[in-house]
Amino acid sequence: MATFLLDDYSRTASCPEWMDSVQWENEILPLSLSETEKRRFFRALYRLQTYGNIFGGIERVLDSDWSLEDNLWYEKDPTFCNEEAWRLFFGTMAPYQKLVDKIAQGLVDTSALFFSELPEDQRPPEAISLCDCHELQTREWQTREGLASTGPALLYKILHEDEPLAQRNLVLVNTKMQREHFHTDDLWPRPESVPWAMPLLYPADKFNFGTDRDGLRNLLESLPSFERPNLAWERKWLRDDGDFPEVFPDMFEYALGNRHWNWGYAMWDDERAAQWKAPMLDENYPGYDP
Known part of the structure; x- marks a missing residue:
């Protein structure tokens, strides 16, 4: 399948x-x-x-x-x-x-x-x-x-x-009108930048860098290509100008509504995204892209 x-x-x-x-x-x-x-x-x-x-x-x-x-x-x-x-x-x-x-x-x-x-x-x-x-x-x-x-x-x-x-x-x-899943605030708690926020569990706990984005960048660079995100993802979510100082809440808050899912931006190799001239690879690409 x-x-x-x-x-x-x-x-x-x-x-x-x-x-x-x-x-x-x-x-x-x-x-x-x-x-x-x-x-x-x-x-x-x-x-x-x-x-x-x-x-x-x-x-x-x-x-x-x-x-x-x-x-x-x-x-x-x-x-x-x-x-x-x-x-x-x-x-x-x-x-x-x-x-x-x-x-x-x-x-x-x-x-x-x-x-x-x-x-x-x-x-x-x-x-x-x-x-x-x-x-x-x-x-x-x-x-x-x-x-x-x-x-x-x-x-x-x-x-x-x-x-x-x-x-x-x-x-x-298989269409059931009474079910909601990925946007149901009452059902799915969200990560929050507060002391009692839900911790990342093993094996995701190795990404628990808080506000230390350089620490996350260094870890990602040490991983093999199939375990780390591509350059398009990094340019979108590993920025220093987001709404939240923590490394992941911007992604949790805005990722589902992001229009770049339509072309699968997070899946492609860096070389392919560069060949396609993806705008988000530009150094001046804005963090907010309506």
Whole structure:
């Protein structure tokens, strides 16, 4: 599954906004990834799948019965308290956005309001929790988060499905409107620059430099390439002009809404980012880039 997703990403990676899209499609893709880039990709996938196995929604197959049952680990005798759960995962989103957008637009284009108005052979399974054909589009961000929480194994199954209708139905039966994951402040505690802030646990405790950014820089330089962040990440988050003096809270506070995730800035080798002339490699690149 992981290899399939890696190969798919190498063929479909998003064009950086400053590059010509025609050149990207015709001359850059498919990408030939280095061993370091593959390691970063696989590490992210396996971390997200581990998250999905513990905290994610229950994956449903096409012939599932309709049910609101889900993995509400935080409501009844949770295995982890919120702080323990937060310490385990700082993960990013699986690439569901284009897929959800396409399926949502396809439903709107049918001109049907309710699923019962679709031809019988085009109706989704009864297990879906959506109310009408427009709801997927109006709540796209929440849908994407819920699907991502399940883990990349579901993404593999959806992308591997040959029939567009079956692919659509897998998305619909696994869309749960009541779940929120990566932006739920009440569920996920945030690191704070206060004495009682949650400590970094082993093996992440080696990065606990507080305000000593030079100490973090020196440690990163001592690591092999596949264990340290690339130059684009360093230029974005290892700055001295952020809102927080500590080395990580800026990243925790702003990373999920950062537009550079669209082109996967944290995954590429330094040489590739330089070849693509990534603006964030410029010495004068602003810390705030709306």
